[in-house]
Amino acid sequence: MEGISWSVVASVAMLVAFIVVFNRLIAARNACANARGSIDANLKKRHDLVPNLVKVVSAYAKHEQETLARVAQARSRAMQAVGSASSPASEGELTQALASLDVRIEAYPELKASEEFARLARTLTELEEQISAARRAFNAHVMIYNNLVQQFPTLLVARLTGFSNKAFFTTADKSAPQISLIR
Amino acid sequence: MAEQTASINNIPQSESTALADLAASLEQQRLRACMSMLKSVVLLLACLWIGVSGIPMMFDIKATSSSSGEITAFLGTPMAEAGGIAPVVLIGWPLVWLIGGFWQFRRWGLGARWKYINDYKRKVLGGICRAHFPTMAYQPGVGMDWRIFEGSTLFAFTPDEYSSEDRFSGKWGSTDVAFAEAVAQRQRKRFTLKGFETVTETYFRGLIFIADFHKHFQGTTRLIPQGEKGAKNRSERRAQLESPHFEAVFETWTSNQVEVRYLLSTSMLERFVELERRFPKLRARFHDESLLLLLPSSYDRFEPSLLRRAGSQNQYQSFIEDLDACLSVVDELNLNTRIWSKV
Numbered sequence: 001m002e003g004i005s006w007s008v009v010a011s012v013a014m015l016v017a018f019i020v021v022f023n024r025l026i027a028a029r030n031a032c033a034n035a036r037g038s039i040d041a042n043l044k045k046r047h048d049l050v051p052n053l054v055k056v057v058s059a060y061a062k063h064e065q066e067t068l069a070r071v072a073q074a075r076s077r078a079m080q081a082v083g084s085a086s087s088p089a090s091e092g093e094l095t096q097a098l099a100s101l102d103v104r105i106e107a108y109p110e111l112k113a114s115e116e117f118a119r120l121a122r123t124l125t126e127l128e129e130q131i132s133a134a135r136r137a138f139n140a141h142v143m144i145y146n147n148l149v150q151q152f153p154t155l156l157v158a159r160l161t162g163f164s165n166k167a168f169f170t171t172a173d174k175s176a177p178q179i180s181l182i183r
Numbered sequence: 184m185a186e187q188t189a190s191i192n193n194i195p196q197s198e199s200t201a202l203a204d205l206a207a208s209l210e211q212q213r214l215r216a217c218m219s220m221l222k223s224v225v226l227l228l229a230c231l232w233i234g235v236s237g238i239p240m241m242f243d244i245k246a247t248s249s250s251s252g253e254i255t256a257f258l259g260t261p262m263a264e265a266g267g268i269a270p271v272v273l274i275g276w277p278l279v280w281l282i283g284g285f286w287q288f289r290r291w292g293l294g295a296r297w298k299y300i301n302d303y304k305r306k307v308l309g310g311i312c313r314a315h316f317p318t319m320a321y322q323p324g325v326g327m328d329w330r331i332f333e334g335s336t337l338f339a340f341t342p343d344e345y346s347s348e349d350r351f352s353g354k355w356g357s358t359d360v361a362f363a364e365a366v367a368q369r370q371r372k373r374f375t376l377k378g379f380e381t382v383t384e385t386y387f388r389g390l391i392f393i394a395d396f397h398k399h400f401q402g403t404t405r406l407i408p409q410g411e412k413g414a415k416n417r418s419e420r421r422a423q424l425e426s427p428h429f430e431a432v433f434e435t436w437t438s439n440q441v442e443v444r445y446l447l448s449t450s451m452l453e454r455f456v457e458l459e460r461r462f463p464k465l466r467a468r469f470h471d472e473s474l475l476l477l478l479p480s481s482y483d484r485f486e487p488s489l490l491r492r493a494g495s496q497n498q499y500q501s502f503i504e505d506l507d508a509c510l511s512v513v514d515e516l517n518l519n520t521r522i523w524s525k526v
Contacts, residue, residue, distance in 0.1 A: 031440075035440070035441065038441050119524075122522060122523055122524045122526075123524055125522050125523055126398070126399075126523045126524050129398075129445055129448060129523070130441075130445055132444075132448070133441050133442070133443075133444035133445035133448070134441050134444075136425065136444040137440045137441040137443075137444050140422075140423060140440070140444075141440070
């Protein structure tokens with residue numbers, strides 16, 4: 001009788017532990033999804049901003065059509081890649097294109113003095129920082145999630161219920177230039 | 184902001200002359216305050232001596248026989264009544280002298296000192312502030328409201344005693360700032376061999392510094408020294424940030440895990456670590472688009488000494504340096520950089 005009651009207690013304890021760990025894994029995965037959603041929302045804002053920026057720049061810098069076309073192409077590729085595994089690489093490409101535009105507009109003081117351009121540039125700078133913040137938050141959540149998936153004893157529950165490692169959101173080029181159209 | 188850094192050598196000529204005139208009149212006041220202090224101390228000692236030395240004289244009074252043949256004791260009162268009057272006189276006599284001594288010390292000794300300090304702050308410090316930091320306004324008798332301190336939730340307890348003074352406010356570069364000195368105390372019950380006793384503990388002394396933050400944000404983020412506690416808030420969660428130096432010094436609590444990383448960019452993390460070296464155990468709260476800092480300090484700033492001449496250039500210089508050090512927080516945290524949508 002005593003043996004039976006002990007085994008019941010142990011089973012209940014294991015079930016409770018399983019539920020607790022499973023819920024932690026679910027919470028960690030949802031936190032990652034939420035942070036990923038935040039990155040995508042900010043990337044979308046950046047994609048929406050780029051056409052306005054291109055329009056304002058093309059009004060002042062007529063000789064930069066090639067650079068502007070490259071920015072537009074990079075934007076459309078980045079828009080198509082949102083949410084996919086190739087998103088970091090496409091976003092890196094857009095960042096590179098915007099950085100080359102940033103260098104070129106140095107030669108157009110009227111453009112830099114334009115109020116519309118200043119407003120767009122400030123918004124872009126803010127968005128860049130918000131994307132960076134969202135990426136850092138996502139990576140922090142991924143680290144917590146991956147720790148749960150890889151560490152003992154939570155890995156037992158993770159393997160049984162099909163949780164697998166998540167990839168960090170890393171920019172393709174570690175030395176990606178900082179965009180700051182306002183100086 | 185280096186060009187705003189001030190020194191005594193670049194006071195405008197007109198301001199310098201006005202300060203010299205003020206200093207001359209305040210020097211007279213300082214000397215009078217010193218004399219009043221001295222007289223009050225002597226008078227206080229005399230009162231204490233009279234009060235205490237009277238007690239043995241009273242004990243010396245023996246029972247004597249009066250002309251009417253009645254046995255009297257204690258200042259001529261009948262023997263029967265002496266027992267009731269003696270304790271009143273024995274306690275009352277020294278008490279009257281003690282109270283009188285301390286009252287006159289407070290009224291004339293400390294009163295003169297307070298008046299000198301207040302006049303000095305209002306006239307000289309106000310003049311220095313106007314000359315060197317024209318965008319800042321100085322109010323010596325005004326401080327930060329206790330609700331700001333208590334509402335910061337940067338400590339796990341609320342103050343039982345709170346005082347604040349020497350408020351500076353204005354615009355430094357592009358940033359609206361306000362700061363003041365504050366002292367917060369709480370009463371704690373302590374168990375000793377004699378039972379419970381209440382002790383007053385000063386848990387914060389320093390500057391309350393509020394600055395408009397250069398980025399838009401909506402949530403709340405608090406930085407608490409590592410290993411210490413702030414008030415509990417159910418809507419906030421711990422955030423683990425990337426910098427090991429920062430994590431060694433601060434615990435971060437936030438209502439928004441993305442926003443905290445937007446506010447505390449990697450360069451801002453390093454800036455807070457640097458600031459913490461200057462102000463150990465500093466606490467910070469980002470809320471309502473502004474940054475509130477509690478910067479602990481071991482000494483009382485902006486207090487003139489009665490022992491230094493009113494026109495002391497060293498004293499002027501130390502005020503300027505103190506004020507400059509407070510305002511340099513804006514530059515250290517790069518709050519004047521306005522490249523985001525908040526202008």
